Amino acid sequence: MNLASYADLAIDLVNTRRPQEDDLSDLEGLRSLLAHRPHLGGRIAHRDLDAMRELRAQLHAIFAAAARGDEEGAVDRLNTLLIHHPVHPQLARHDGQGWHLHFNESGSIPDRYAARTAMGLAAKIASQGVDRLGLCxxxxxxxxxxxxxxxxxxxxxxxxxxxxxxxxxxCSPSAPRVSAPARDGGQ
Ligand SMILES: [Zn+2]
Known part of the structure; x- marks a missing residue:
């Protein structure tokens, strides 16, 4: 398993907010964010929406610190997130797959999302550097x-x-792709 792949959860969540629009303005928006994440499913309530918005702000602050060259600040914030949302790894085997790691199968959805995201970002930074985190x-x-x-x-x-x-x-069909589809806010 590539832990750093969980870092994409951070991009997905932070980019739900745009100047004129907020995909997390209601529960439907949160459902659609989680739709393709089978391990992050379950019943959601308004308090989960609030918690996800709070997590979004914390993640945005990490990217903002990294983008202005404040590596210590970014890492401090991420370490705080790791403390508040520890991962609880378990080995599991199912559906014909070999033994593999599962994280935080219980707990609230925001907690599970935060634990995976923090772990993914930490792995990403450890392997590729803080300066990989960018803010447009x-x-x-x-x-x-x-x-x-x-x-x-x-x-x-x-x-x-x-x-x-x-x-x-x-110029090139392989021109750099953006990490997330450009979902324009204002037309
Ligand atoms: Zn932009």
Missing amino acids: RGEDCERVFFDTTANRSRRYCSDRCAGRPSVTAA
């Missing part, structure tokens, strides 16, 4: 991403924010 510099954009460029030069969440609508993307 686009006007009014608060989206976050992982910078996978060789020289850590990514500044924007999408070509749209970079002000390069299609020319660059058209």
Whole structure:
């Protein structure tokens, strides 16, 4: 299992908020965020929505600190998250798979989400560095991403924010993809 893959949960959650729109404005939004995460299913209540929004703010602060070069600040915040949401690993075997790790099968959905996310981000940072965490510099954009460029030069969440609508993307079919589909807020 690639622990760092859980870090994508952070991107998914933080990018639910955009200047004119908030995907977590109601329970339906939270359901859709969790829809493709079978280990994060279950009944949800309004207090879960509040907790997820709080977690979103904490994760955003980690990315913001990293983006301004405050590595200690980013790591301190993440370490705090790790303390508050410890993972409870268990080995499991099912559906023809070999033994593999499961995390936090019980507890509230925000707790499970937070534990996986914190662990994923920690693994990501440990293996690739704090400076992989980016915050879009686009006007009014608060989206976050992982910078996978060789020289850590990514500044924007999408070509749209970079002000390069299609020319660059058209140069190569393998032009850098954004980590999350560009779901534009305002038209
Ligand atoms: Zn952006």
